[in-house]
Amino acid sequence: MLGLVPSATLLGADGHAVTVEVHVTDGGLPSFSIVGLPDTSCREVRDRARAAIESSRLTWPVKRVTVNLAPPTVRKVGSGLDLAVAVALLVASGQLPAEAVAGKAFIGELGLDGRVRPVPGTVCLTEVLGDAALVLPVESTDEARLVGDRVLHPVRSLAEVVACARGEEPWPTAGSAGPLPEPPPLPDLADVRGQPMARYALEVAAAGGHHLLMLGPPGAGKTMLASRLPSLLPPLGPAEAIETTRIHSAGGFGLPPGGLVRVPPFRAPHHGASSVALVGGGTSLMRPGEISAATNGVLFLDELAEFSPHVLDALRQPLEEGVVRVARAAATVTFPARFLLVAAMNPCPCGHGGQPGGCRCTEGARLRYQRRLSGPLLDRFDLRVEVQRPRPDDLFGSEPGEASAVVAERVRQARELARARGVRSNAELPAGRLDDLAPLDDAATRLLLGALRSGRLSARGLHRVRRVVRTVADLAGHPGALGADHVALALSLRVDLAGATPHPESVAG
Amino acid sequence: MSEPARAQLAALAALAGLPALGPRRFLALVHHRSPLDAWALASAGDAAALARALGGDRDLDTLARSWRSAADGVDPLAVLAAHEAADVAVLAHPSVLAEPPSPPDGPRYPERLVDDPEPPAVLFARGGPVPAGPSVAIVGTRRCTGTGAGMARELGRELAAAGVHVISGLALGIDGAAHRGALDARSGHPDAASPIGVVGSGPDVAYPTRHRDLWEAVAAEGTLLSEAPLGARPAGWRFPCRNRLIAALADVVVVVESHAAGGSLHTVHEAIRRDVDVMAVPGSVRSPAAAGTNQLLAEGCPPVRDAGDVLVALGLVRGRRRRPVEHRPLPGPDAAAVLDALGWEPATFEHLAVRCGLGLAELAVALEELVAGGWVSQHGGWYEQRATA
Numbered sequence: 001m002l003g004l005v006p007s008a009t010l011l012g013a014d015g016h017a018v019t020v021e022v023h024v025t026d027g028g029l030p031s032f033s034i035v036g037l038p039d040t041s042c043r044e045v046r047d048r049a050r051a052a053i054e055s056s057r058l059t060w061p062v063k064r065v066t067v068n069l070a071p072p073t074v075r076k077v078g079s080g081l082d083l084a085v086a087v088a089l090l091v092a093s094g095q096l097p098a099e100a101v102a103g104k105a106f107i108g109e110l111g112l113d114g115r116v117r118p119v120p121g122t123v124c125l126t127e128v129l130g131d132a133a134l135v136l137p138v139e140s141t142d143e144a145r146l147v148g149d150r151v152l153h154p155v156r157s158l159a160e161v162v163a164c165a166r167g168e169e170p171w172p173t174a175g176s177a178g179p180l181p182e183p184p185p186l187p188d189l190a191d192v193r194g195q196p197m198a199r200y201a202l203e204v205a206a207a208g209g210h211h212l213l214m215l216g217p218p219g220a221g222k223t224m225l226a227s228r229l230p231s232l233l234p235p236l237g238p239a240e241a242i243e244t245t246r247i248h249s250a251g252g253f254g255l256p257p258g259g260l261v262r263v264p265p266f267r268a269p270h271h272g273a274s275s276v277a278l279v280g281g282g283t284s285l286m287r288p289g290e291i292s293a294a295t296n297g298v299l300f301l302d303e304l305a306e307f308s309p310h311v312l313d314a315l316r317q318p319l320e321e322g323v324v325r326v327a328r329a330a331a332t333v334t335f336p337a338r339f340l341l342v343a344a345m346n347p348c349p350c351g352h353g354g355q356p357g358g359c360r361c362t363e364g365a366r367l368r369y370q371r372r373l374s375g376p377l378l379d380r381f382d383l384r385v386e387v388q389r390p391r392p393d394d395l396f397g398s399e400p401g402e403a404s405a406v407v408a409e410r411v412r413q414a415r416e417l418a419r420a421r422g423v424r425s426n427a428e429l430p431a432g433r434l435d436d437l438a439p440l441d442d443a444a445t446r447l448l449l450g451a452l453r454s455g456r457l458s459a460r461g462l463h464r465v466r467r468v469v470r471t472v473a474d475l476a477g478h479p480g481a482l483g484a485d486h487v488a489l490a491l492s493l494r495v496d497l498a499g500a501t502p503h504p505e506s507v508a509g
Numbered sequence: 510m511s512e513p514a515r516a517q518l519a520a521l522a523a524l525a526g527l528p529a530l531g532p533r534r535f536l537a538l539v540h541h542r543s544p545l546d547a548w549a550l551a552s553a554g555d556a557a558a559l560a561r562a563l564g565g566d567r568d569l570d571t572l573a574r575s576w577r578s579a580a581d582g583v584d585p586l587a588v589l590a591a592h593e594a595a596d597v598a599v600l601a602h603p604s605v606l607a608e609p610p611s612p613p614d615g616p617r618y619p620e621r622l623v624d625d626p627e628p629p630a631v632l633f634a635r636g637g638p639v640p641a642g643p644s645v646a647i648v649g650t651r652r653c654t655g656t657g658a659g660m661a662r663e664l665g666r667e668l669a670a671a672g673v674h675v676i677s678g679l680a681l682g683i684d685g686a687a688h689r690g691a692l693d694a695r696s697g698h699p700d701a702a703s704p705i706g707v708v709g710s711g712p713d714v715a716y717p718t719r720h721r722d723l724w725e726a727v728a729a730e731g732t733l734l735s736e737a738p739l740g741a742r743p744a745g746w747r748f749p750c751r752n753r754l755i756a757a758l759a760d761v762v763v764v765v766e767s768h769a770a771g772g773s774l775h776t777v778h779e780a781i782r783r784d785v786d787v788m789a790v791p792g793s794v795r796s797p798a799a800a801g802t803n804q805l806l807a808e809g810c811p812p813v814r815d816a817g818d819v820l821v822a823l824g825l826v827r828g829r830r831r832r833p834v835e836h837r838p839l840p841g842p843d844a845a846a847v848l849d850a851l852g853w854e855p856a857t858f859e860h861l862a863v864r865c866g867l868g869l870a871e872l873a874v875a876l877e878e879l880v881a882g883g884w885v886s887q888h889g890g891w892y893e894q895r896a897t898a
Binding site: 194195196197198200215347352353354355356357358359360363384385386387388390447450472476484485486488489491492495496497 | 650651652653654655656657681717766768796797798799855857858859860862863869870871873874876877881887888889890891893
């Protein structure tokens, strides 16, 4: 007897349709074999399915059982095929009528007591199931509703599935989706006192999509500032929301109530992170990494110099291309990785090296510390600002800062100007069109030439600065030619790492 | 030079390359025996003989072993020849080697060091002879502020222009800035006094490497002195010895900036031992880089406000020199307000934005104007006022 049930498995952040075929025969000794490239976690289905079937007052056939997961070229990972295998086995052993499950796909993990549990990546799995009705764990209903409007049968246990298939109960159906619950409020920029330059750097980063590096001693509020960035970014559009939700679903990063990620994600991996955790991969599961989880949002790397240099260099290609390709022997998968990179670091090991004369480190220790960051990575940061603890006497008398909503409105307008130029944000302006889209007036040109001559700016840095100048002018409400004041402000948003260069007073000339 | 004298000088040069051979041990080693005998003793690796020679009762096994391995395969005459080929003079203390060097007008052992309480047994010199005129050591921290570096450069320039030889250690920060100043003066007036650099590594081993150009310039324009032979790496124990030479060669030691327990205070200590005057440049009481110098002032050091104060201490001029004419373009109203808000302590863009209440763009423009006009320097996001362009 044969049972055929459609299901799906996950590779990276992509679902692959799988047909579960179970063959049960009387010939030979009783046995259970599973073929079709299952990995170890997938093989465990035998023990779970057997316990679940027996717990549900059904019979495990004492016969020769063969499970085939087709197509056999795709590696099957994890426990998401459990329910499909159990149902196909019940059909093959004559305990369920084949026509009762025709046109239905099954996704879910089985507990030993027969309960059906959710599995990661439901969004991606649902996408590839054609127009079959989907039987799935109750907890996954919100996720499955995000893609298409197929018939959903949310179930709690294998016994419930069997009862429905035998016609003893009607199949449960998912009600229509209510309005998505309001996301909890994000940390607000109004909480930050003083620090006008750091606040402005956040605004420019959000408006232009420019990567930001904050330098400063411990306790200057770098983490607090960075966590305010998502509240300045525009909320995710429908396509972006699905893109980010798929990654979060597939990677098991957790989804908000309602299932859809609608606010820009904020990911802050610890500096002990391995390159697989950051970039994605793993042996067979091919899980997306933190940089993909930060897609359409913010990746915050605190203590940047404490990350392993090898891990940081793995960021360069995704930063350039917006996707990360993870190649392993088993397969190659591509994850989206388009994020705003915000990093924070101390200028030197003692943390006080920014202030002239303030450092307690030896020269060697400073150089070793700063060499941990490769030049190409540092070049990616269009904005580099020194963040200092505000002095108490500076704090008093300063006005409370603007709230996120006010800044976010300016950011939205600047992003609209960028969209009118054909890019998502000014950071993506093609170098060849800068003369056209970011023209400079005479005073601005003189200022940039001066910065080039004095060595403050490299030829490569010039393009990057011009994009920042464009954003600065857009935020100031000057969509036309760029003035000297915009250039001056953009240049002051780009400090050099002290110690990487000798002090101007002590060089020849 | 006679053959035997040459062999003795070669032995001295070879001895100077041994590890952990400080000036006191060096003198003890060559005090009662000839340099050749001392070399034989040091390279033999006999700990008991060494202990008798050095007069210590400590266990010298490790030292004897390290000297024997360092001396292994070293031919003193080849060492001397290498120095002659590289145009590095080997100068022996008169009490160690009586015979004067062959060319009577060539470089000779510095007069001031002959009667020093702890003179180097042998010196290696590049460039001209150590001049006899007035000399001032300008020392300070490597991690200085822009104000400190600017002050050191100004002092170096004006003292050299007034005919005072500037002595320093060619280190990063204050040391380097002082010599840059002295070289500035030389490029304008060839009769400005020549600089003297005293270093802790071999005269060919530029350390820090960032100052290689400065080493070459000082060797070309003045004198570069070291107790270490060619090729000697910068070892930690050599720097305090270098500091004592700086103090011994100077008429006055000026400390421009020093942290609370900075290495330049060691130079001060050596100067006091030798009755050399010590002066200090006052700094902000809030600047960590001026904590050491302000402490010196509190203990009674005369302050240095400009080169004139040093010249008075040297007895070269009476009264103060005039301030040079201001050539910098006068800052506009916004820029002047920013300059006032900046004062003489380092500040970030953000500090200034909060203090002067200008918009960020106006502040950025004002700072660009000030930097371009030479009123302000910017380094690593920190702005500092400059006394001179």
